[in-house]
Amino acid sequence: MLTDSHQHSNLSVDGKSGPAEMFSRAVAEGLGAVCLTEHVDFDPGNPHFGYYDHAAVQKSLDSARPAFKGRLEIRTGVELDLQPEYLDAAREFLRGKRLDLALGSFHFVNQEFVGTAAYFRTFAPRNKDADPGRLPYSGNYREVVEGIDPALVEEGIRVYFNRLADIARTAEFDVLAHFDLIKWQGAATWADDRLARCAEAANGILKLLVSRGKGLEVNTKGLRLTCNETFPSLALLRAYRQAGGEIVTVGSDAHRAEETGSGIATAYGLLREAGFKFVSFFRERRPHMIPL
Numbered sequence: 001m002l003t004d005s006h007q008h009s010n011l012s013v014d015g016k017s018g019p020a021e022m023f024s025r026a027v028a029e030g031l032g033a034v035c036l037t038e039h040v041d042f043d044p045g046n047p048h049f050g051y052y053d054h055a056a057v058q059k060s061l062d063s064a065r066p067a068f069k070g071r072l073e074i075r076t077g078v079e080l081d082l083q084p085e086y087l088d089a090a091r092e093f094l095r096g097k098r099l100d101l102a103l104g105s106f107h108f109v110n111q112e113f114v115g116t117a118a119y120f121r122t123f124a125p126r127n128k129d130a131d132p133g134r135l136p137y138s139g140n141y142r143e144v145v146e147g148i149d150p151a152l153v154e155e156g157i158r159v160y161f162n163r164l165a166d167i168a169r170t171a172e173f174d175v176l177a178h179f180d181l182i183k184w185q186g187a188a189t190w191a192d193d194r195l196a197r198c199a200e201a202a203n204g205i206l207k208l209l210v211s212r213g214k215g216l217e218v219n220t221k222g223l224r225l226t227c228n229e230t231f232p233s234l235a236l237l238r239a240y241r242q243a244g245g246e247i248v249t250v251g252s253d254a255h256r257a258e259e260t261g262s263g264i265a266t267a268y269g270l271l272r273e274a275g276f277k278f279v280s281f282f283r284e285r286r287p288h289m290i291p292l
Contacts (some may be wrong), residue, residue: 001290002264003031003112004280005077005101006177006251012039013051017078017257020064020237026072029261033073033281035101036061037251040078040093046108052078054097075283077101082171083108083164091172092220101249101282103217104173106163107181114160115182120148123155138232144184157182157194161201168208175215176251176283178222178231179205185226192233215247215280215287216240218271220263222250230267237274247287 009022019036026034038057059078065074078097080090082104107113110122140171140179160182168176177234181203183195195202209216219231231272232240240248250267254260271279272292280287 002030003033003250003279004031004039004252004261004264005035005249005281006103006217007034007254007260008038009036013048013056015255019060021257022260023064023068023072023074025257029072031261032279035075035076035077037079037101037103037284039085041081041083042089043083043109075100076203077103079103079177080104080107080173082167084166086169087140100284102174103185104167104171105177106167109159109163117145117148120145120152120156123152153194157198161198165205168205174282175217179216179234179236183227186226202236203239206245207243210244215249216245218248218250220267220268221253223263224267230270234270234274237270241275248276249280269275
């Protein structure tokens with residue numbers, strides 16, 4: 001059975017399609033089960049803060065399910081943006097919620113989207129007289145990263161994996177999403193060269209996930225971006241499996257109906273190649289193992 005455990009409808013601030021549209025596309029793509037994982041942001045300075053409405057999500061999904069009964073299993077999840085300063089808020093949010101899956105992720109450092117040129121520039125030395133206060137989110141996502149000072153890139157990657165390690169070590173979530181998102185704006189060869197230098201840190205994080213019983217997502221959105229490969233790469237999937245990891249979900253990270261199910265079959269193939277026998281689908285925060 002093909003599953004898609006990472007989707008955003010227009011119940012997320014950046015989603016473009018209604019849940020029913022997403023589910024209709026899932027059926028058309030031959031999926032058997034999906035989990036809608038709307039964004040939940042905890043940083044008051046983030047433009048997305050306060051948008052998530054749990055009651056509205058539950059109402060929308062409960063009303064949509066009857067039309068897809070017997071054709072598509074529909075589950076309710078969230079994607080938590082786990083900034084270090086707000087981990088307690090994330091734990092409190094989860095308390096008492098009726099959810100099937102809690103994806104853990106983060107997207108911003110220094111108020112810039114990780115992996116962008118703007119993100120890497122935040123690591124440049126600042127004038128000692130510059131205002132040290134909090135910068136606003138710039139929203140500059142599209143500038144290519146090739147040509148950015150390599151020293152800034154190295155520092156940005158180091159900081160990214162340090163923060164990812166903190167999340168893997170202490171945060172509350174079920175599955176860690178888009179593990180190596182930092183590479184998304186770089187071509188695959190660019191990303192491979194730089195991420196290879198962080199292999200020890202990355203492998204340590206994968207072992208943390210295994211020790212805590214947390215899962216790893218194969219996110220296919222990277223196949224639609226400049227890096228042209230999944231998050232994480234096949235090499236990292238193999239490392240997770242070799243560390244004893246067994247809980248793996250697959251998600252398209254769709255933000256519009258036409259992206260639903262995109263790359264899922266490719267991700268299943270990568271899992272087999274990495275040595276996995278099962279893909280996980282979460283129900284009531286517990287992984288259910290589906291043969292690949």
